[in-house]
Amino acid sequence: MNNEQRTGPNYFTFPQGFLWGSATSAHQVEGNNVRSDWWAWEQAGRVKEPSGLACDHYRRFAQDFDLAVELGHNAHRFSIEWARIEPEESQWDDEALAHYVEVVRALRARGLEPIVTLHHYTSPQWLARQGGWTNPKVVDRFARYTEKVVDALGEFVRYWVSINEPMVYVRMHYLQGVGPPGEKDFAQALRVIEHLIRAHAASYHVLHEACRGHDPQPLVGVAHLVPAFRPCRRWWPMDRWASGITDRIFNRALLDTITEGRWSVPGVATWNVPEAKATLDFLGVNFYGRQFIRWIPMPGQWPGVTCDLGHHPRQVPERTGLGWDVSPEAFFEVLVEYRRRLRLPLLVTENGTYMLDDARRWSFILRHVQAMARAIQAGAHVIGYCCWSLLDNFEWAEGFGPRFGIVEVDYATQQRLVRESGRCYAEICRSNRVLLDGA
Numbered sequence: 273m274n275n276e277q278r279t280g281p282n283y284f285t286f287p288q289g290f291l292w293g294s295a296t297s298a299h300q301v302e303g304n305n306v307r308s309d310w311w312a313w314e315q316a317g318r319v320k321e322p323s324g325l326a327c328d329h330y331r332r333f334a335q336d337f338d339l340a341v342e343l344g345h346n347a348h349r350f351s352i353e354w355a356r357i358e359p360e361e362s363q364w365d366d367e368a369l370a371h372y373v374e375v376v377r378a379l380r381a382r383g384l385e386p387i388v389t390l391h392h393y394t395s396p397q398w399l400a401r402q403g404g405w406t407n408p409k410v411v412d413r414f415a416r417y418t419e420k421v422v423d424a425l426g427e428f429v430r431y432w433v434s435i436n437e438p439m440v441y442v443r444m445h446y447l448q449g450v451g452p453p454g455e456k457d458f459a460q461a462l463r464v465i466e467h468l469i470r471a472h473a474a475s476y477h478v479l480h481e482a483c484r485g486h487d488p489q490p491l492v493g494v495a496h497l498v499p500a501f502r503p504c505r506r507w508w509p510m511d512r513w514a515s516g517i518t519d520r521i522f523n524r525a526l527l528d529t530i531t532e533g534r535w536s537v538p539g540v541a542t543w544n545v546p547e548a549k550a551t552l553d554f555l556g557v558n559f560y561g562r563q564f565i566r567w568i569p570m571p572g573q574w575p576g577v578t579c580d581l582g583h584h585p586r587q588v589p590e591r592t593g594l595g596w597d598v599s600p601e602a603f604f605e606v607l608v609e610y611r612r613r614l615r616l617p618l619l620v621t622e623n624g625t626y627m628l629d630d631a632r633r634w635s636f637i638l639r640h641v642q643a644m645a646r647a648i649q650a651g652a653h654v655i656g657y658c659c660w661s662l663l664d665n666f667e668w669a670e671g672f673g674p675r676f677g678i679v680e681v682d683y684a685t686q687q688r689l690v691r692e693s694g695r696c697y698a699e700i701c702r703s704n705r706v707l708l709d710g711a
């Protein structure tokens with residue numbers, strides 16, 4: 273390829289300092305997370321297979337970060353395990369805290385910007401015994417935990433994600449019952465959403481207070497799964513209505529509350545959470561595809577948030593190994609739309625896929641990065657992209673079957689093998705640009 277082509281119009285160069293990396297979460301990679309509610313759930317036989325040693329990342333993190341560097345990354349998103357920091361209520365494990373300080377230092381030493389998530393689906397067992405996220409006390413507990421973490425890590429970390437996918441968390445754990453505590457209770461779910469919002473707000477204030485005077489200031493966001501909701505049957509008015517209301521509830525309820533401090537759908541619910549107003553410095557966007565909404569009459573319940581997902585219309589042309597829709601176009605639309613809605617920077621905290629064929633994984637990543645480039649051209653302010661995931665890992669209720677890694681893990685030997693998709697993605701990370709086909 274000659275020089276002229278390299279600098280030609282078909283390339284999009286990302287803004288200087290753009291964050292390129294991948295993401296993991298503690299429970300999915302660390303191994304032996306014995307104090308968390310997910311561990312207890314697994315031991316009770318509620319999943320296909322238990323997480324066990326997972327990727328043994330708790331011990332192998334330095335080697336894994338070496339791989340991230342080899343793959344051209346300059347950032348890395350990971351999560352802290354609350355159950356390790358506070359294994360029993362008010363008992364703080366200094367060794368565990370020191371471990372995460374070491375993790376963050378290891379990232380910094382390699383030129384990887386840490387993006388730290390405080391809650392990624394798992395909670396300590398002691399909290400679960402107190403009613404978990406249905407108990408209003410969780411808000412203070414979470415604020416205290418944040419304080420401990422920021423005391424230890426604050427000087428090294430700029431990007432914070434308070435809670436990963438609050439709405440998915442509620443859906444999985446309190447409506448579908450596929451994660452602890454396995455509830456299917458709409459009233460409980462509503463309570464949990466409110467507590468997640470209040471906990472986010474409390475942690476936002478703790479982080480800013482603790483880092484007052486830091487230069488640069490911390491940036492705190494949530495990682496929100498932003499599905500593009502679409503009517504299952506486009507011609508059916510009730511599906512169109514249900515898709516709109518689902519967007520309003522699943523996407524807007526959370527975001528309006530943490531930007532405006534208030535959210536309401538007449539006849540459904542109203543939240544006034546003034547302390548949550550303006551508690552978002554950036555939006556973490558997790559994007560996997562569209563979700564198709566089919567209207568099913570469920571008296572007293574909300575569509576989408578409940579269980580009418582997963583009815584893919586026949587016209588969905590491309591699916592992942594888990595049957596999820598693939599739509600880079602919808603990713604473009606989401607980035608442009610959320611920039612317009614929120615006027616905040618967007619950080620893609622997760623995007624990636626499980627495909628049986630790695631070439632298809634690469635095609636997925638490439639087309640989503642191209643869509644992101646076009647969204648930036650169209651005015652979206654995107655500051656980084658984290659591919660899900662650095663490593664194959666424990667995919668919750670699905671177990672180890674679905675492999676999302678750009679690095680393959682042989683669970684028998686814990687050996688890592690970089691996939692071709694990881695090498696191709698490295699090209700983009702290193703050059704900070706992508707070829708836009710058809711441009």
Ligand code: FCB
Nearest residue numbers: 297436437440497660667
């Ligand atoms: C996201 C979760 C992440 C992983 C991916 C595949 O919704 O945040 O932990 O399970 O899906």
